[in-house]
Amino acid sequence: MTLPFTYRPIIERPSIEWPNKATVAVYIGLNVEHFLVDRPSTSIWPGTADLVPDALNYGWRDYGARVGIWRTIESFDRHGVRPSVLLNSDVAAHYPQIIEAGRQRDWAWLAHGRTNSVLHTNLEPDEERRVLTDVVDTIANAVGRRPRGWMGPGLTETAHTPRLLAELGLDYLLDWTNDDQPYELTVPGLLSVPYSVELNDLMLFGNQGTSGPEFVRIVRDQYEQLRKETNPSGRVLAIALHPFVIGQAFRARYLDEALAYLAAQPDAWLTTSDEIATHYRKQISNWSS
Incomplete structure (x- = not known):
């Protein structure tokens, strides 16, 4: 299999300039997902993950849609944040x-597969085209516009996914978390926009036992380091959130603190992944003219 990108180190690229002389483009990748009760998925304790029903893990995940998302929305509203929503198409019905x-x-709405209980793998091209078409059309009908971006459930793709997404009119994806800047993929018209599996509440709080104050410090450290590196070229800070994790009551104040810090930075551009892709395309056009 050939990778959908080529190697180009960050030290050998034209300079990216963000709007209003910002140095770091910041966006929130908010995972809004639906899980199947009879399939194992993201678990807080694997000991019951194969049971049907798995009340422990399903209930933990379901907290996000019932409670956590609404608490998280309150924080976004307080700080003027529009998240980039990584949306399972099944959410529209449920x-x-x-x-x-x-x-x-x-x-901003991105396609994120049908459900996070099923990874986007082992699909023949014709079947995958049908799946992707259904996901994109379902989201478009629910939210009122077609998604421009894609992130697979569990950041999964097939070898054909980028090409099929481009055929459907999508113009960027988040699956390849290998950069601090957008870049062009080898599929014509398709970009990679940075996402993070490290600055990610599921990894930090779930896998690493990070505390709330440590989460705030990590966000600050990420921003301050990226800002130092922006001469001469801008960077992207992506924060990945899941309502069943960050939406827990005892973490609410720390999301507020992190967002308040970012909103107060004069050289931060609080934006969406859609807007990052749009502005980067303008940069490409300027470089080629």
């Missing part, structure tokens, strides 16, 4: 109230 809340706030 949690229409979340869709309506996002429509009212003009969230």
Whole structure:
């Protein structure tokens, strides 16, 4: 298999300039997902993950849609943050109230497969085309516009996914978490936009036992280091959040603190992944003219 990108180190690229002389483009990747009750998925304790029903783990995940998302929305509203929503298309049928809340706030919407209980793997091209078409059309009908970006469930793809996404009119993806800047993929018209599996609440709080104050410090450290590196070229800071993790009551104040810090930075551009892709395309056009 050939990778959908070529190697180009960050020291050998044209300079990226963000709007209003910002140095770091910051966006929140908010995972809004639906899980199947009879399939194992993301678990807080693997000991019951293969049971049907798995009340322990399913209930933990389901907290996000029932409670955590609404607490998280309050934080976003306080700090003027429009998240980039990584949306399972099944959410449209199961949690229409979340869709309506996002429509009212003009969230950015990205396709994130049907459900995070099924990885986007082992699909023949024709079958994958049908799956992707259904996901994109379902999201478009629910939110009122077609998604531009993609992130696979569990950041999974097949060898054909980028090409098929481009055929459907999508213009960027988040699956390849290998950079602090957007870059062009080898599929014409398709970009990679940075995402993070490290600055990610599921990894930090779940796998590494990070505390709330440590989370705030990590966000600050990431921002301050990227800002130092922006001469001469801008960077992207992506924060990945899951409502069943960051939406827990005892973590709410720390999300607030992290967002307050970022919103107060005069050289931060608080934006969406859609807007990052759009502005980067303008940069490409300027470089070639």
